[in-house]
Amino acid sequence: MQEIQPAGTEKARTVSSMFGRIASQYDRGNRVLSLGRDQAWRRIAVRLLNPAPAERVLDIGAGTGDLSLALAKTAGSVVALDFSLPMLEIGAAKVFGARIPVSCVAGDALRLPFPNESFDAVATAFTVRNLAGMERGFAEIFRVLRPGGRLAILEFTRPGSRLVSAVYKPYLSLVLPRIGGRLTGDGPAYRYLAASINSFTTPKEMGALLTGAGFDGVRWRLLNWGTVAVHLGTRPGAPARQRGAGIHA
Numbered sequence: 001m002q003e004i005q006p007a008g009t010e011k012a013r014t015v016s017s018m019f020g021r022i023a024s025q026y027d028r029g030n031r032v033l034s035l036g037r038d039q040a041w042r043r044i045a046v047r048l049l050n051p052a053p054a055e056r057v058l059d060i061g062a063g064t065g066d067l068s069l070a071l072a073k074t075a076g077s078v079v080a081l082d083f084s085l086p087m088l089e090i091g092a093a094k095v096f097g098a099r100i101p102v103s104c105v106a107g108d109a110l111r112l113p114f115p116n117e118s119f120d121a122v123a124t125a126f127t128v129r130n131l132a133g134m135e136r137g138f139a140e141i142f143r144v145l146r147p148g149g150r151l152a153i154l155e156f157t158r159p160g161s162r163l164v165s166a167v168y169k170p171y172l173s174l175v176l177p178r179i180g181g182r183l184t185g186d187g188p189a190y191r192y193l194a195a196s197i198n199s200f201t202t203p204k205e206m207g208a209l210l211t212g213a214g215f216d217g218v219r220w221r222l223l224n225w226g227t228v229a230v231h232l233g234t235r236p237g238a239p240a241r242q243r244g245a246g247i248h249a
Contacts, residue, residue, distance in 0.1 A: 012110075012132040016084055018189045019063070023086035025184040027064055032183060033176060041154055041223055042067050042125055045230045048221065049152035051075035055120035058144065060109050060137075061127025065091030065102070067154070071123060072100040079119075081105045081112070110136050117146040120239070125154040129200050138213035147237025151215060152230060156197045157206070159226035168227055172197055203229045 022029065030038045045067070051057050054076045059068045062080035064087055072078045080095070080102055082088040088104055095102040107113045109124075109131055122141050131137040141151055159165050172194040180190025201209070203220045206229070210218045215233030222229050 011130075012108075014192075015130045018186075018192060019084040020086040022184045022186050022189050023064070023084065023090055026087065026090075027066070029180055029183045029190075030066075033180060037224060039066060039070075041228055041230075042070050044221070044223065045123060045125065045152045045154040046070045046074070048230055048232055049121055049123055049150055051121050056118070057121045057123060058112075058114070058119045060112075060122060060124040060141070061130070062091055062104070063087040063125075063127075065094040065104075067123060067125045068102045069094060069098060069100070072098075072102050075101075075121070077101040077103070079103050079105055079114075081107045081109070083108045110140060112140045112144050114144045116143055117149075118144045119149060120146055121150045121152075123152045123154075126156065128153055129155055129196050134209060135213065138210060138215075142214050142235055145235040146239060147235055148239035149235045151210075151233045151235075153206070153210075153232075154228070154230050155206070156200065156227060157203050157222075157229040158198070158200060160202070161226055164225045164227065168225075169198070203231070206231055 051071055051074050053074065057071050057075040057078050059071060059078055059080045062068050062082045065080055068078050068080040068091065078101060080091055083106065085106060088106055092104040095104060105113065109127065110133060122145055128134055128137060145151065159168055176194050177187055177190040180193065181187030203222065207218045207220060210231060210233045216236045218233045220229045220231040
């Protein structure tokens, strides 16, 4: 795979370098810091997206492949895309070992290397928060989705409950960087993680961004006491096979 230079700002280069440094310990860190819940969150996102056996699904920011593996259990095929080659190489090894229909592609979420209307569904987990421009990323997702195509975004969010926030903020600022740093040897990466969550959008704000990007039926489901959300949306228009059926009728 060829090295990918992410589009845009210093943030994109910083994020790419950071994920490359922690790639070998990324899965371990996820399991410990989420208390083993991160895989369950991915399964919920897949269930809400509901990919069908005939559908082609894109996993943006696929990283080490956990979401792609979950998608492949029901989708016809999955394309796993990431701009961090160390992360993608770990994901490719998982996919090869599992012998399932997943192909790995090195690429940038802000310049997706696919033609218009290439996918029936798009999923992404813990990625949009790291994009140099969310609006541009949503525009690219909209472009590669077929009419009637569906989107699921799994991401951390700021809890609406004051009680949960009172516990969650100290965990983010004090506990998470310390444990993440010990697990991976890269404290700055987990200080970035905490800061990026603290400054991220609320579920309502994310929903407004998706609606502004042209998605219909935007809604979300809160998980883990409101600290994680799955946002869903649909590109307007009926799938091509449904439009064709209507014409022939």
